Amino acid sequence: MTEIQRQIRALAAQKGALILSHFYQTMDIQAVADVVGDSFELARRARQAAQPIIVLCGVRFMAESAKLLNPDKTVLLPAPDAGCPMADMVAPEDVDALREKHPGAAVMCYVNSSAAVKAKSDVCCTSSSAVRIARALPQRDILFLPDQNLGAYVAAQVPEKNLILFDGYCPIHHAVRPADVLAARAAHPDARVVVHPECRPDVVALADFVGSTAELLAHVENSPPGGIFVVGTETGVVERLRQTAPDKTVYLLKAGFVCPNMKKTRLSDLLRALETGAEAVEVDATVAAGAQRALERMVAL
Ligand code: SF4
16 A cells, blocks of 8 residues: 555545546545445445545546435545536436426336436436336336437336436547447457446447446456456556456456546545545435435335
């Protein structure tokens, strides 16, 4: 551990702070976290946290979710300008318009969305829980937002439901094209290609395995030694696998598969957040109850 990492751990212990890090954070941030997980695991751990302070090393919607699930805690976002372009693609008014057009449909909202959009939804989901939740909903018609790619993946897995897709996307995963998969296969002919369902359907169709961040990690880590993998998601997952699965060879599907917002948190930001209590995330009281209900329903399902 470096000196600043030791300072962060000491201050977290002194102040009673739980440090949560997403898998897409840089490895030096992951190394000082109490928990490293995907958005579902981070939401679950935030909800259970007994510590007075939760520090969320990730992007804003994750910190908002932590605050909604455990509202009595102070939730700090060390990189306050870390947003999610996909979450910004859908507004609460879009949900109103869709409901009017499709009365009777359930509104299922990916957690990569603002609290105001969650408040207009019936249930939230993560990439690891989306298929299960779509199956569990009583309605046949489901308005899925904002990610058209995750929605298309769910629709394929749950053919008994009618998914109506919003046209949002993650710019990082959506940038991958079938030609990138074919090039990776040509470069690494013995590799299995594993991708995240935020990738386009024509990319997903070419993969050997599709799963959420946690599922991709588990798939590679639990495979027999000596395996070769091309990984189609954010580079943080590949960096982590090089540590947790050193008996495998892991390649990033495409150069530049990086979420700039996830890389905004620096150790100095984390230390400053613990020292000063900035920036504490608050959720507008007018939307908090509705967003809490949609998130709690996700956790329950
Ligand atoms: S990887 Fe995509 S969905 Fe995740 S935070 Fe970055 S922009 Fe948003």
